[in-house]
Amino acid sequence: MPIHEKSLIRPENLAIHEDLTIEGVDVSGHWSTFIKSRAVTDYNEAMEQEIAALPGGEYIHRCWQCGSCTNSCTVNAVNPDFNPRYWIYLIRLGMEEELLRDKDIVWQCVSCNKCTYACPRDVNPEGVMKATAHWLELKGHTDQKPSMAFDEIFSAQVFATGKIEEGRIIRQFFARTGQSLFQDWLLALARGLAKRLPVGLLARLGFAALFRPRTSGWGRAQAAMAEYLGEQQAARRSALGIEEGAKR
Amino acid sequence: MSGKHRKVAYYPGCALEETGHAYNRSTKELGKALGLELVELENWNCCGAMEVKNLDPKLQTYLSARNLAIAGKMGFDTVMAPCNGCYHNLKKAEYDLGHDAGSREVVERLSQKAGHETYEAGGVSTIHALDWIKEAIGEDGLKNRVENSLKGLKIANYYGCMYTRPRHIFPEKDKGPGSESTSKPHFMDDLLAAAGADCVEFPLRTACCGGAHTLSDSDISTKLVLNLLTTAEACGAEVIATECPTCHTGLEMHQVRAEKVFGRKTRVKILYFTQLLGMALGLSARRVGVQENLSDASDLLRQKGLG
Numbered sequence: 001m002p003i004h005e006k007s008l009i010r011p012e013n014l015a016i017h018e019d020l021t022i023e024g025v026d027v028s029g030h031w032s033t034f035i036k037s038r039a040v041t042d043y044n045e046a047m048e049q050e051i052a053a054l055p056g057g058e059y060i061h062r063c064w065q066c067g068s069c070t071n072s073c074t075v076n077a078v079n080p081d082f083n084p085r086y087w088i089y090l091i092r093l094g095m096e097e098e099l100l101r102d103k104d105i106v107w108q109c110v111s112c113n114k115c116t117y118a119c120p121r122d123v124n125p126e127g128v129m130k131a132t133a134h135w136l137e138l139k140g141h142t143d144q145k146p147s148m149a150f151d152e153i154f155s156a157q158v159f160a161t162g163k164i165e166e167g168r169i170i171r172q173f174f175a176r177t178g179q180s181l182f183q184d185w186l187l188a189l190a191r192g193l194a195k196r197l198p199v200g201l202l203a204r205l206g207f208a209a210l211f212r213p214r215t216s217g218w219g220r221a222q223a224a225m226a227e228y229l230g231e232q233q234a235a236r237r238s239a240l241g242i243e244e245g246a247k248r
Numbered sequence: 249m250s251g252k253h254r255k256v257a258y259y260p261g262c263a264l265e266e267t268g269h270a271y272n273r274s275t276k277e278l279g280k281a282l283g284l285e286l287v288e289l290e291n292w293n294c295c296g297a298m299e300v301k302n303l304d305p306k307l308q309t310y311l312s313a314r315n316l317a318i319a320g321k322m323g324f325d326t327v328m329a330p331c332n333g334c335y336h337n338l339k340k341a342e343y344d345l346g347h348d349a350g351s352r353e354v355v356e357r358l359s360q361k362a363g364h365e366t367y368e369a370g371g372v373s374t375i376h377a378l379d380w381i382k383e384a385i386g387e388d389g390l391k392n393r394v395e396n397s398l399k400g401l402k403i404a405n406y407y408g409c410m411y412t413r414p415r416h417i418f419p420e421k422d423k424g425p426g427s428e429s430t431s432k433p434h435f436m437d438d439l440l441a442a443a444g445a446d447c448v449e450f451p452l453r454t455a456c457c458g459g460a461h462t463l464s465d466s467d468i469s470t471k472l473v474l475n476l477l478t479t480a481e482a483c484g485a486e487v488i489a490t491e492c493p494t495c496h497t498g499l500e501m502h503q504v505r506a507e508k509v510f511g512r513k514t515r516v517k518i519l520y521f522t523q524l525l526g527m528a529l530g531l532s533a534r535r536v537g538v539q540e541n542l543s544d545a546s547d548l549l550r551q552k553g554l555g
């Protein structure tokens with residue numbers, strides 16, 4: 001049988017016979033690609049439960065591996081290594097080492113929900129991608145990825161004031177991720193804007209910090225949300241067996 | 249005209265106060281021109297966009313529940329949100345609070361602690377700006393009011409992700425003739441065609457622009473946007489019409505980035521559907537905020553005798 005998704009097999013596990021005849025039939029080249037047999041013993045049996053304990057991962061057990069998620073996936077079309085179906089397979093089996101090979105791309109899910117739309121089993125693969133990315137970070141397998149830094153900066157501002165101010169978020173994000181605000185394309189944008197925009201709106205866009213949107217009387221909502229989030233985060237750390245007080 | 253939605257609660261959301269200001273302006277102007285009244289939600293809060301849910305989805309549900317509770321308190325049963333992100337989050341909160349006891353519990357607890365009414369599922373329903381015009385005025389109503397037809401302007405209508413996915417949070421869609429479709433949405437096509445546009449067949453109408461990672465993963469976003477722009481051009485479009493500030497700004501930003509970083513120049517212009525409808529009703533380009541767009545469409549509009 002030809003091997004589907006050959007890219008998923010590590011090159012060292014592929015055996016290709018350039019010159020092979022079986023029962024008088026020449027099966028060289030493409031037809032003689034085999035996967036070397038191997039024995040996997042180091043399963044992480046807790047992995048599925050841990051990811052299921054994080055928000056979005058709840059329904060991972062429903063997956064029947066149809067592949068509709070990967071087939072419809074926006075990021076997969078750009079990068080074939082981004083493969084939700086395969087990662088769910090690895091997680092459910094507990095093949096942590098294989099999953100870790102892709103640890104630096106899981107966060108790239110753009111939350112387009114094409115997978116969730118296509119999934120016949122209501123797995124919510126988009127949520128599983130987020131849960132997996134969080135799991136990798138909480139377990140210390142990856143540093144904080146740019147999208148998570150962005151989520152935190154954005155959310156912190158919503159929690160603090162009830163509203164967001166885009167210019168401020170952009171400045172903080174660029175600072176936290178060590179990027180310059182003076183990139184060619186950003187400058188081109190700013191120049192284009194400056195030509196046409198009224199000064200007041202430019203100011204609002206954060207080129208000057210004059211405008212601070214906020215929801216009034218937000219303090220009590222802020223306190224209630226902070227308390228709730230604290231509880232949730234503690235519960236997640238304990239589900240993952242991470243000691244209290246340990247930072248990521 | 250059905251008499252529906254003559255007066256609705258209006259939730260602009262954060263983006264419409266800043267980068268999406270032109271959408272805010274053109275939505276209000278369009279409402280005025282059509283005799284539809286918008287009453288802004290008092291002291292609203294951010295819906296959490298695509299970010300807060302990644303810290304905790306139920307906190308995001310609470311943020312929308314608070315806004316829905318405000319609409320209810322102001323005496324409205326309908327809130328209109330022009331931003332796909334806001335619209336999606338309000339719809340999702342409606343759905344989750346109607347179906348999930350855990351979400352209800354958290355929202356009740358947080359609302360009590362924050363000291364405001366708790367939104368009860370079913371009390372207020374959310375519509376998009378497209379539903380608003382489609383249901384309040386409709387194609388025939390628009391045709392009668394067109395003063396300055398879009399004269400066959402070739403438009404690719406771009407709906408993005410959050411307007412149709414995931415489908416379970418949009419129970420009113422996919423209900424046969426007259427309803428919106430989640431696989432091939434058409435409300436924007438219908439309205440702009442009624443205003444005289446020639447809407448091209450655009451296969452990427454619900455493809456993703458990478459908006460969630462516009463800044464955190466710029467190269468992927470630029471690739472996705474470039475794909476949208478070149479496909480729209482290949483379909484013969486002169487303009488991409490948008491109905492979301494995040495998509496709109498993403499398309500504009502990455503059109504520039506594609507040229508500066510990848511050396512790929514595209515000419516298609518990006519305009520909000522509210523700007524296009526406003527101009528068809530005879531409003532000037534300035535009134536509908538065309539000068540606030542990054543994508544400078546003024547030459548094209550002049551050439552077409554619009555604005």
Ligand code: SF4
Pocket residue numbers: 062063064065066067068069070084085088115118119120121122123124125
């Ligand atoms: S679409 Fe759903 S059931 Fe199919 S492989 Fe993906 S997650 Fe599993």
Ligand code: SF4
Pocket residue numbers: 069072073074075076084108109110111112113114115116125126129
């Ligand atoms: S939500 Fe993420 S995993 Fe799902 S299709 Fe979109 S990019 Fe792929």
